Amino acid sequence: GQQLNQSPQSMFIQEGEDVSMNCTSSSIFNTWLWYKQDPGEGPVLLIALYKAGELTSNGRLTAQFGITRKDSFLNISASIPSDVGIYFCAGGGSQGNLIFGKGTKLSVKP
Amino acid sequence: DVKVTQSSRYLVKRTGEKVFLECVQDMDHENMFWYRQDPGLGLRLIYFSYDVKMKEKGDIPEGYSVSREKKERFSLILESASTNQTSMYLCASSQGMGGKNIQYFGAGTRLSVL
DSSP, rough: OOOEEEEEEEEETTTTTTEEEEOSSOOSSSSEEEEEEEETTTOEEEEEOOOOOOOETTTTTTEETTTTTTTEEEEOOOOOGGGGGEEEEEEEEEESOEOOOOEEEEEEEO | OOEEEESSSEEEEETTTOOOEEEEESSSSSEEEEEETTTTTTTEEEEEEESHHHHHEESTTTEEEEEETTTTTEEEEEEEEOOOGGGGEEEEEEOOOOOTTTOOEEEEEEEOOO
């Protein structure tokens, strides 16, 4: 079945640093979504991307829908302690289901 | 705001018990989903439903069943709980076709089977 490779699996960074994570697939997707999950909570949508090449920002977060439709990246600028959590990418096809990456666990040292 | 409510945040059950996990959404969404989340394995789809009384198997349906008698409610049933079903369970909902795939999640139910 379809799979997403999300990397890195985990990151341990200093407050103020920029963060970059990405997802790649051998399959084409119509939608790329990025979610964040705080400890003990459900994932919350951060950014949704619908067109190849699209670049979208949400505050300090920027995400891009790869031109081949097989990849996406998420950048976080000037990280702060509340950025801690697990970040998931998800690719969506025409049927309504989402395929999720395994997540990037972000730890931020003050 | 979309609200997806899972009936319990924490549950402790014994092996062999029948377990019901309930999920309710308030946005009139057609689609509802049940996932389990385990460390290192990400989110794995158990079952989903595109309409009332409809259900489709996901990637790991074994040991689970579901019920969708009303549009807003989607229940996950563990017929005979086993220790390997100890996990975090997440419910999600989304609009139907044309809804741009966005799934909205509940806060999760952490189930421990002893």
